Amino acid sequence: MARLALVVPAHSYRGNDFLAAATPHQLTIVTDAEEPLGGDHIVRSSLSLDASETDRLAQVLVERSVEAVIGVDEYSVQLAADVSDRMGLSHGRGEAIRRATHKDQLRSTLDRAELPQPSWHVADSVAAIDVDWLERALGPGPWVLKPLDRTASEGVVRVDASTLAWGRDQLAAVVGSHAPVLAETFVPGAEIAVEAILTDGALEIVTVFDKPDIGDGPTFWEATYLAPSSIPLSVIEEVRVLIERAARALDLHTTPIHAELRLPEGRPVIIELAPRTIGGRCARAIRLDDGRHLEDLVIERALNQPRTIPAARRGGPIGIWMLPTPHDGTFEGLDGVEVAAAIPGVERIEMTTTAGTTVYAPPRTRSYLGFVFVSGRSRRRVLSTLDQVRSVLRPRVAPAS
Template structure:
């Protein structure tokens, strides 16, 4: 797409105008400048480079705001350095950047930056989700409460104190149940328990997983709720001025019954009955309203059982990891382009899906140091497979769920049907052999 979409042909600013305070520039001059988008991204985000490529293709300038001053990515190293834990200071620095050169939109890439983007958007007067809505989308307990208040179907749930007596908090609890952190993503720390002893063991495990969380409340508390049976799907959408546009619905064909809930296969289009798909879309729209979300990407996960769609969780961001690549094969454009256009107030045009597509988030088979992954070339030769990406290098200390927070890599495939795509992903995965060695811990002193 040409940058002419965004740039008006009017004269440049005379040198006398105060470039140090761009907020005071005449409106006609501001319109001559390429839109400038602030991308709020953790330094470990998979998404930063994809957004930078998308912005260049759309004729936009992008300023990356992240933590830390050292990065191999030029956009991070030369961007705006913030302390995400100090929201007030971060917002002030964003405001200074806005006064220097006006920002047109704010785009958070990950859960960590969603709340900050909403707070900064409110201060700068840019399109944003209400801060309380952004918070509900990041915190599972607040999201559950919002759904319940709106009369939407939710499992029985309670917030528990991980450092208080267990028995007093779990009276009248039914089993099986699931304990999960208030935050975190990718099913990290999510554990099913079929009885009180299993819950006690999971309770202690979640305590340890949350020990390094920076926010005290999110270290201390967790959510316990009824286990929901049924087929699981993920929904990717965009919200513009409160209107939800569903981009894709992914089946998760592996049964996710616990005790852990590692996500592996995502395949679209969904093979659920049409009535179930319509129910998922309806509940997605209702949930966005219940949370109060009005702008930007949204990623939600549902269990479908007995004619009802039960939301597991919803986040005000795109699909995680490198999985967004699979959407380009379905909608014909990079997901990041759509998000940026939506952030600018546009209504992205979409073509009807031409292909089925899918991704396998390659699971980590066990703890240890990665030596190598064999069979990658063979996996790439499987018909319909488009790419096999090993995301971690030799010597990486691997940790599976529920403690782990990363995947071994990704396999992408596209083809004429969801069944063909799923079969190709499974065949390619079977080609891989992960070689690992034990990771020994040495105590000194």
């Protein structure tokens, strides 16, 4: 029985699924949560990246003969990698993760590798961004502005000369007016999300999701995921090769990969690439034909026990709707749940926000009110079911005072 450690932040979307997949192993959980999470041993931690905390955790896990350390989400992969390096289980993994998760370092690395991505420039602060600077740095708009250190679509806005003041206000609300910002050219075209597993530098795609309603801004709330993707297999192979080259440039070796790409004129351009699994509850829609889950693949490879990823996926087309927050305020509840749950094709509705929680509308949030999972015989049927669900589910949010 292998000895495994999971780094699980309190309130992580991904914690429970990784904990379930880790059940066959002797499990140590590193967490800042106060409530019990299971496992054979709990190590309380602030989960800070402070060197003294990293050293302490490494010593504790060495004493427990832990063979692999896994961060379950975007908030824990860096600490897990740093601890793994300190334990001698890996070498340089922490720096590779750091390159991939800091947007400016990611862009610099992809530039050196001459891989397709948006043109970009870092502004010293939100307040320093004006139209003249953007046009000098990137050429004519529209442009996309992003915080350097946030995930998902938090703080991400598309602006032009007429909406720049609004965009600066949105960014300042997320990171403050003095924080540096990544400015990019806007890349049009369809957008996809790719879930893949990198094993000793070789990339295997697990699932490709279409994002049929991502749109062109001004915010980029990821409302709907649909699989399997409708893009041609030849383009999917081009995407696979591109992500594998990007991972090599970042010096990533064995890790899950979540990547987002746009397809202007059908050619892939890297928008985001992260050494982690997909966020939220979306991984629950990934169905391998042999019954395994995405978390199983991650754990197997971390323990150097990789098994073949089956080409087939269980079931037909699937769709996920991530419930958006209509406006800032206090979440009071969700109307229409019973009606939506009775719609043919709706598998389940999972709420992740409780009544009384303060919520924010895009782009000031990276959280979702909940998730709706839908299946059907065809993509058209899945999209039709999602439309029906959207017509009956109504979140109640009391406006902020």
